[in-house]
Amino acid sequence: MxxxxxxxxxxxxxxxxxxxxxxxxxxxxxxxxxxxxxxxxxxxxxxxxxxxxxxxxxxxxxxxxxxxxxxxxxxxxxxxxxxxxxxxxxxxxxxxxxxxxxxxxxxxxxxxxxxxxxxxxxxxxxxxxxxxxxxxxxxxxxxxxxxxxxxxxxxxxxxxxxxxxxxxVALESVLMFALIFMWTPPHFWALALFMRSDYDDAGVPMLTVTHGRPATRRHILAYTVLLAPLAVGLGLTSVGGPVYLVTAVLMNAWFLKGAVQIWRRDEGLAEADNYKVEKTFFRFSLYYLFAHFGALLADAALLRAGFGGALWL
Known part of the structure; x- marks a missing residue:
């Protein structure tokens, strides 16, 4: 340094x-x-x-x-x-x-x-x-x-x-770990798509710098596709419940839609409209984890109150 x-x-x-x-x-x-x-x-x-x-x-x-x-x-x-x-x-x-x-x-x-x-x-x-x-x-x-x-x-x-x-540790804690782990790349790569000059100037080998924006868009889609079933699957464990499952399905449907939009983007068009789709995806990703973990807390509260619980029980 x-x-x-x-x-x-x-x-x-x-x-x-x-x-x-x-x-x-x-x-x-x-x-x-x-x-x-x-x-x-x-x-x-x-x-x-x-x-x-x-x-x-x-x-x-x-x-x-x-x-x-x-x-x-x-x-x-x-x-x-x-x-x-x-x-x-x-x-x-x-x-x-x-x-x-x-x-x-x-x-x-x-x-x-x-x-x-x-x-x-x-x-x-x-x-x-x-x-x-x-x-x-x-x-x-x-x-x-x-x-x-x-x-x-x-x-x-x-x-x-x-x-x-x-x-x-247990399966539930490992899946919570995996949820954040798989969410992190599309979250940061979306940021990197419209902040690439920063990483270029600093010499940080972000994917946008080493492989270009088209490859980064494909990677965002791939990780989001893998993330969705994992996120929903957490709801089928002992910590899941109706609130979490509904939240996970809705949030991941929107996340997948956004990733597909990013994947289909023409780079010239994206730059011309100031990367609005990428910025929207990034902002949504900020709420993604809070929604999932907040839903887990809601189901835990319902379970302690005598309602809900894991749907497979």
Whole structure:
């Protein structure tokens, strides 16, 4: 990593600048999916322990974000989408971000282990390592499969939540992991279609850069086709129910429709209308996971109230 394009650190950073290091938008998804994994697990958890578990998982997710920003500060300073982040904007020094990331990583893992169990803590530690080292330091700058493999880091939180409650893994937690894992590539590739110049300028080998937009469109369709049955299939497990199944069918029908529209796009037409279809698909993808995991929570609430439950039971 090089700091040659990063602005000089001036003055004291505000609390908001340090909080931004933790990638709060990403942390929101981490917290929500981990909370869902914890709540739909078959083992009840005391509210205080559950709160502690989600808090330390969130801190671990924030630690990953700080380490990622420390390592990626050089390319963040080049990309329009990221140049205002705390380090490239000069608000937080790189060594401060590194220290914060390492301290929060150790704190979150140890505290999660003490609050719940060491299996869940081990999963959290592996997730931080995977995002900071495997994805950020290795995959992101070396292969167009960066977001495919690296997407596993963002898929672990529901497994960690489930493990915090049960002390292990199960088919349900693996399928929740797989749902996020398969959603990640079309989500980010849609963004890359209308933000390609950013990745070109930063030298990041995103699929749009290495294989072009037509190939990226085909990949989006392929992953969406594979994602749909997996998403619906989760509803046939013990955590599924009528709310989830209806939500999954409707959301994935629309997602497939959007992927087909992207696949059929003429590149000249797409550029002429400012990539409206791609931007619509990307915006919808932001709600996709929240809808699925929110539906799981709704079915869990119905089950606890004496209604619903998995349809196959």
């Amino acid at each position: 090089t700091d040659t394009t990063i602005q000089t650190h001036e003055g004291e950073a505000s609390f908001g600048d340090y909080f931004a290091l933790l990638k709060p938008r990403v942390m929101t998804l981490v917290v929500f999916t981990a909370f869902t994994g914890l709540l739909v697990a078959p083992v009840p958890v005391h509210p205080f322990i559950g709160f502690a578990a989600i808090l330390f998982i969130a801190v671990g997710g924030g630690a990953s974000g700080a380490l990622n920003m420390w390592w990626d500060a050089d390319i963040d300073s080049v990309m329009k989408r990221t140049r205002k982040r705390p380090i490239p904007s000069g608000k937080v020094a790189g060594d401060e971000a590194l220290a914060i990331g390492l301290a929060l990583s150790g704190f979150s893992v140890v505290m999660l282990g003490l609050a719940t169990n060491w299996f869940a803590a081990g999963l959290l530690a592996f997730t931080i390592f995977f995002y900071a080292v495997v994805y950020s330091m290795w995959l992101k700058r070396s292969t167009p499969q960066n977001i495919v493999i690296g997407g596993a880091a963002g898929a672990f939180p529901p497994m960690i939540g489930w493990a915090a409650a049960t002390g292990g």
